Amino acid sequence: MTTTKLFARLAAATLFVAGLTTAAEAQVRRVPVRPAPTYSSSSATDGVKFGIRAGVNVADFSGDAVDTFKDFAALGNGALTQEMKPGFYAGLYVTLPLGPRFAIEPGLGYSEKGVRLNGRIPFEQFEFLNAKLDGTARLAYLDIPILAKAYITDGLYVYAGPQASLLLSGKARVKASAFGFTAYQNDFDIKNRLQTLDFAVVGGLGYQFQNGFGLNAGYDYGLVSLDKNNNFDIQNRVIKASLNYSF
Template sequence: MRTNQLLGRLAAAALLVSGFATASEAQTRRAPARPAPTYSSSSSSATEGIKFGVRAGLNVADLSGDAVKSFTDLTDLASGALTKEMKPGFYAGLYATIPLGSRFAIEPGLGYSEKGTKLNGTIPFEQFKFINAKLEGTARLAYLDIPVLAKAYITDGLYVYAGPQASVMLSGKARVKASAFGFSAYNNDFDVKDQLRTVDFAVVGGLGYQTQSGFGVSAGYDYGLSSLDKNNNFDAYNRVIKASLNYSF
């Protein structure tokens, strides 16, 4: 009798476990597994963490000041025989963009920059025109620019920037060329670095656009604050318009 009761209880327990297993399997079939949640994130250009980058482009440089004004006066007296032109040059450098919130960043940099100016002239006397005498003088100045810029994002990607810049002179040369009858008569380079200040200070500003892929463009202006002549015999200040392409990573 006891054996029959024990076997009956074991059978009932087996049926109970089997029922729960069947119900659980049916529940699993009816409710498909939920897919793992996915997340997307988007952030403005100033909130993506510190970024480093490279930049390269073109400078269009000139000099201004009392010395240049004297030259302009001489140009007027020479009836346009002398002209002053902006000098093209190369610019390349590195930078780091450090975010300071959703719309602001600080960007220190380091770059090689070619500056200076160019002068052209002819003999302004009618009786000498037949020799076609021409004179060309070029101030070729190379600097290591060290800007510290503040950037403000107007919209995602589009920004304006401004800040101070120190420039250490790497080389300073003056090239003088003269020709007559279409042939070169004189061509010489003079080292003028020792006559110029080693460090030039400027205020820079401009605007740019940075894409999400890392590529960007910018354009700006350097306004020199220090006279280049270290002996204070004349005033001449660097003025530079620059445009560049950059890549941030």
């Protein structure tokens, strides 16, 4: 085989390989490149989610009865203060997506509510005793909220909706002390004096992380007077903060 023929065959083989390479590159260019899927921290884009949550309540009462009680104490020269009562909150929920940014979230939870009132006995002749009064109402409810959630950005959302609450127990404690020691204490069962059902409007905001954990905080605004006999007007007010986990 002459040098000329050998060179010609090598050139032809080179052109053939080059043609194959060009065709392969053209085929790669024709296949669209799909971006890697991204995981959104928004539960509204990830299908139905179940979850658990637990946290704390800071509860209070509002209404004419509380104001009247304070006014009466002031007329008697008593220094009465109303304090928010801390409590425990825990529950279950399910997040049902309605679109990329909206979801409905029904739930079920145990919630401790109530209020604390304290002050001094309004009689000058007993001032040397440093006599004080303390009253605490401790109410336990089964909360059933149905919330609408709107995601502002991935993870960050606001929520609002109605809530029905079933009264599980109602206790009141009255305590009197003098010289720093408890002189009198009595506990009362007040469940039969209170409405069995309470209704509220709730709202708040939260953040859901990609690992399933989340944080939220909100406010419950009670709409129903708690007195079963309608002798006084008083409603629940609750601030909630909790940690949740969706799976």
